[in-house]
Amino acid sequence: MPLLTGLHRYPVKSFHRQSLEHAVVEPWGLRGDRRWMLARPSGLAVTQRDLPQLAGYRAEPQEDGTLWLTSPEGDRLRIPVPRAAEGARPTEADVFGTRFAALEADPKAHLWLAERLGPHPLGEIRLLHLADPRARAIVPGFGNPGETVSMAVTTASLAALGEWLVAGGSPAVPMERFRPNLVIEGTEAWEEDHWRRVRVGEVTFRAVKLCGRCVVTTTDQESGERAGAEPLRTLAKRRRFEKKSVFGVNLVPERPEQLSGPELGTVRLGDEVTVLARGERLPAA
Numbered sequence: 001m002p003l004l005t006g007l008h009r010y011p012v013k014s015f016h017r018q019s020l021e022h023a024v025v026e027p028w029g030l031r032g033d034r035r036w037m038l039a040r041p042s043g044l045a046v047t048q049r050d051l052p053q054l055a056g057y058r059a060e061p062q063e064d065g066t067l068w069l070t071s072p073e074g075d076r077l078r079i080p081v082p083r084a085a086e087g088a089r090p091t092e093a094d095v096f097g098t099r100f101a102a103l104e105a106d107p108k109a110h111l112w113l114a115e116r117l118g119p120h121p122l123g124e125i126r127l128l129h130l131a132d133p134r135a136r137a138i139v140p141g142f143g144n145p146g147e148t149v150s151m152a153v154t155t156a157s158l159a160a161l162g163e164w165l166v167a168g169g170s171p172a173v174p175m176e177r178f179r180p181n182l183v184i185e186g187t188e189a190w191e192e193d194h195w196r197r198v199r200v201g202e203v204t205f206r207a208v209k210l211c212g213r214c215v216v217t218t219t220d221q222e223s224g225e226r227a228g229a230e231p232l233r234t235l236a237k238r239r240r241f242e243k244k245s246v247f248g249v250n251l252v253p254e255r256p257e258q259l260s261g262p263e264l265g266t267v268r269l270g271d272e273v274t275v276l277a278r279g280e281r282l283p284a285a
Contacts, residue, residue: 012037045096101132155186157192244285
């Protein structure tokens with residue numbers, strides 16, 4: 001029986017992961033996942049594509065919405081959650097062409113980041129908060145209004161990729177390179193390509209697409225440094241679909257009929273994973 005053996009969230013997009021033992025699932029994914037982001041003055045997202053050293057920054061959300069930021073050197077800053085009713089500045093964010101409403105964090109966060117990120121050509125970097133997680137839509141054609149994807153990977157597919165890398169003269173890469181939410185053990189390699197519905201513990205997910213990968217997969221998630229062309233080069237040769245180099249599957253949580261609130265259930269390490277429906281290979285995006 002496949003099991004959930006890894007559970008991660010990323011409170012600030014492109015920051016270091018938080019590894020969890022359990023997580024509440026909401027219609028827009030794991031609670032607290034990617035609700036904050038960095039942006040240029042234009043609103044365009046700043047990620048590890050631009051600044052790989054972001055991998056070394058950590059964020060810890062608190063129950064009241066407060067966010068603790070920690071730099072690679074250990075400096076810490078507490079940031080209150082911005083609220084429109086309290087005068088937080090509204091703005092528009094842009095993540096890879098998808099624009100949505102957000103709120104600017106306290107300006108002291110922008111100054112703190114500027115002092116630590118050093119010279120770069122991106123302009124003033126701002127910390128933004130996604131007050132309404134439904135505002136950022138899934139890639140058109142892969143979900144319904146108000147839905148957001150989470151990303152799942154399997155250890156069997158990672159092992160298969162590792163064999164390709166080693167055969168090509170490169171070392172295997174760790175799972176962290178792919179920044180997954182859910183890590184599943186006990187499947188066949190690439191089985192997830194054909195999932196349609198899957199249950200993890202008490203939560204059922206709909207599989208909507210394979211996850212197209214980018215240069216972030218070439219970044220060491222512990223050091224924040226680029227580590228060469230792999231695994232992106234091998235994925236481009238072996239796992240190229242719809243002009244995307246893919247690894248992992250994007251999942252949308254389903255709402256049980258008896259539930260009306262934002263909590264759809266809780267997933268926990270060790271949960272059994274059951275594939276409820278399979279089909280043709282999922283599209284990539």
